[in-house]
Amino acid sequence: MPGAANGVFEMPKVTYLNAQEGIKSWLLTGDHKRIAILYLISISIFFALGGVFASLIRIELLTPGPELDAEMYNRAFTAHGIVMVFMFLIPAIPAVLGNFLLPIMIGARDLAFPKVNLLSWYLYMIGGLLTLTAMLMGGVDTGWTFYTPYSTTYSQSYVFLTGLGIFIMGFSSITTGLNFVITTHKMRAPGMTWSRLPLFVWSQYATSLVMLLGTPVIAITVVLLAAERVFGVGIFNPNLGGDPVLFQHLFWFYSHPAVYIMILPAMGVISELIAAFSRRRVFGYSFVAFSSLAIAIFGFLVWGHHLFVSGQSAYAGIIFSLLSFIVAIPSAVKVFNWTTTLYKGSISYETPMLYALAFIGLFAIGGLTGLFCAALGLDVHITDTYFIIAHFHYVMVGSTVIAYLGGIHYWWPKMTGRSYPEFWGKLSAMLIYVGFNLTFFPQFILGYLGMPRRYHVYPPEYQVLNILSTAGASVLAVGFLMPVFYLLWSLKYGPIAGPNPWGAKGLEWETASPPPTFNFDATPIVTQEAYAYDAEADEAAYQAALQQDKR
Amino acid sequence: MWAFLVTEVMFFGGLFLAYTFLRWKHHDAVVAASGHLDWILGGVNTGVLLISSLTMAMAVHAAQEGKRKATVNFLILTMILGAVFLGVKAFEYSHKWHDGLFPGFNFHWTENPAYAGGAEMFLFLYFVMTGLHGLHMVVGIGLVAWIIKRANRGDFTPEYNIPVEITGLYWHFVDIVWIFLYPLLYLIQPPHH
Amino acid sequence: MxxxxxxxxxxxxxxxxxxxxxxxxxxxxxxxxxxxxxxxxxxxxxxxxxxxxxxxxxxxxxxxxKWSSKLTWVFGGASILWLAIMLVITLADYFSRGWVMFTNR
The missing domain is CATH 1.10.287 (Helix Hairpins)
Structure with missing residues (x-):
């Protein structure tokens, strides 16, 4: 890549990293970049924790018989779900990459409310630690969905404390969303019109809207859940005259859109990566931008497809099934636009691009199997089987985690000023890809054969596929661990990257790496969109160079 | 601020959904239980909140015109009215406790036993909804107190008074929630029955 | 504002x-x-x-x-619209529970 050569660049003297010293300057910072780093550290720790629980599950499922007892297994998969969903997937891309990049990408000094931003990190930590405390005390056995009346009336585990933690983390996500929406409206640099916004910012904006509209509903649902436990009243308990399906409606009214909180920012990352590494402007910019909004809006109309077998009315089931298919349209718009961007692009295969290409393939599988699940008749067969597990892991891990890692690699030089070792990066990307498919593809087959989720034992004929899956999980674990080492290594020994190691476009590459505290020395004036690549000019230069060589 | 209010609407929205479900499923029990709520006290409280919204609007008006004294006075009036509302609410709550209408801990339904379950759930929702509304009132009073302090210090001018306006928006929003809660909770059963 | x-x-x-x-x-x-x-x-x-x-x-x-920007109207409208989505679709489920669709002949 241009400019990536060693020794060409020098580290800038004053950056956001060394402008102030001491632990206090970090814990009381208002700098969106420092808060992003705080998030990065805490989220990585929680991700590792969730990974430990995942390993427990996979070890248990290695053999048909019980290694852990049923009670323990219930707590392990619940802990895995809660940690991964509420403490990793929902905050990961917005709170780390979004926090770091959104202000820089629109040419702002910071977010609109820096103190609120810091508050959101503290809320996240308090909520996270409460949930963690509940786990240390013995955990929860309800599954991450907290279905009633089990969770309200019968479960003997720490539902209340965990609920409180999730409630508080919800406010962390609301404050982040509020900050992003207002920043995007009010803080854009001169010339940064809506039609010039990077697609990453569009997707963050759409995500923030979902956070604002959906998160309060889960908050109030958790309040009702906790109050029911305390008061011993049963709005969600059929024995006491209530209705458990009401809980499911309220829960999924948030938790389905929450899937889009997880995937939309990932799509934003991918749009940036594809454009940068194929050196073309994203094909159909406005379609990609508006499909983010469309997904955010349609995402609120489909929650009932989680309730097909819950006793909801058959008519509601049909309507929800039809509505669910609509979400496929904006998602497909994005995939087609990315592949069209690749076409005739000047593609290079650095680590972030490997992640981006992996994303397209895995998201296609995850998305298309989603249509299986949205089909009312088929879903009755595959509900609560490993098919569902495989489907949402293809979307959550195969898409969101992959995009998150791709984004971390792509913007790592910007965040730290140093490049990571490319060989190790590529190797771990490939290991993750192989390990991921080996882990979760067998689960599609298992689910289709009828293996139910959330059981710690299974009939022996399922063992081969389960061994494959556990083997894949080990490869995946190695793939996830490698970046921890080489990224930390690069902090000290990585080559100095310079402001624009990828030769990419966009405001974030016009400031120093790492950027100064207020991002730009002078407020930038934007005169063109973020994807002013010229693939044909690049191609011509390449051909000219070839001619030169032949002579 | 409006973006924040959207969040608040959805926060209460979940409760309204639960309420609608309950009313649909246990209509007669809800009617019977609602008869135990004091529509006069509820009505007085509605009036108190509406007056407080007026004083709040006048406070914002005074701040926009740069009248510091009037701003502070109207804000103090708003705060007092908010406190009156909470006082009446506390009186109602203690009454419910004495009547054995406090779900979970002190609930003794003496009428048609078929309605006991539905009535308990209705009163449960009554306490959750009015309780959360009361919590918002407490936060609102805190915000107004803070604004009074700033106004006294002379922070606000005709050019800069956004904090007053934002506090006003919040106060009016809490008022609106009550505008819906009153008929939905108190006025289900015609009072003359 | x-x-x-x-x-x-x-x-x-x-x-x-x-x-x-x-x-x-x-x-x-x-x-x-x-x-x-x-x-x-x-x-x-x-x-x-x-x-x-x-x-x-x-x-x-x-x-x-009444005197606010269009954006404010959008946010105000969105809150009502989303509340309506939640109430209407959920209630659509409850009200259609009793309906019979398939009968055994």
């Missing part, structure tokens, strides 16, 4: 209207409209319409929505 100054008189007028509507709500509750007209649920419909009107008065005048 703090651009337009509304005359005091408007505030007083709106306040009086709100008080009148409050009185009407209570009065309506005294009348059993459902039985008197034979229209089921008329009481609640009227009560909610009045509450909605009161809300609009507060939003438009006390909260200055």
């Amino acid at each position: 703090s651009g337009h100054i509304v005359p005091k008189k408007t505030y007083y007028t709106i306040f009086l209207l709100l008080m009148v509507l409050l009185a009407v709500t209570v009065l309506i509750a005294y009348l059993d409209l459902d039985h008197a007209t034979g229209i089921g649920g008329l009481n609640i419909i009227v009560a909610l319409s009045i509450a909605f009107t009161k809300m609009m008065l507060v939003v438009l005048y006390f909260m200055h929505m």
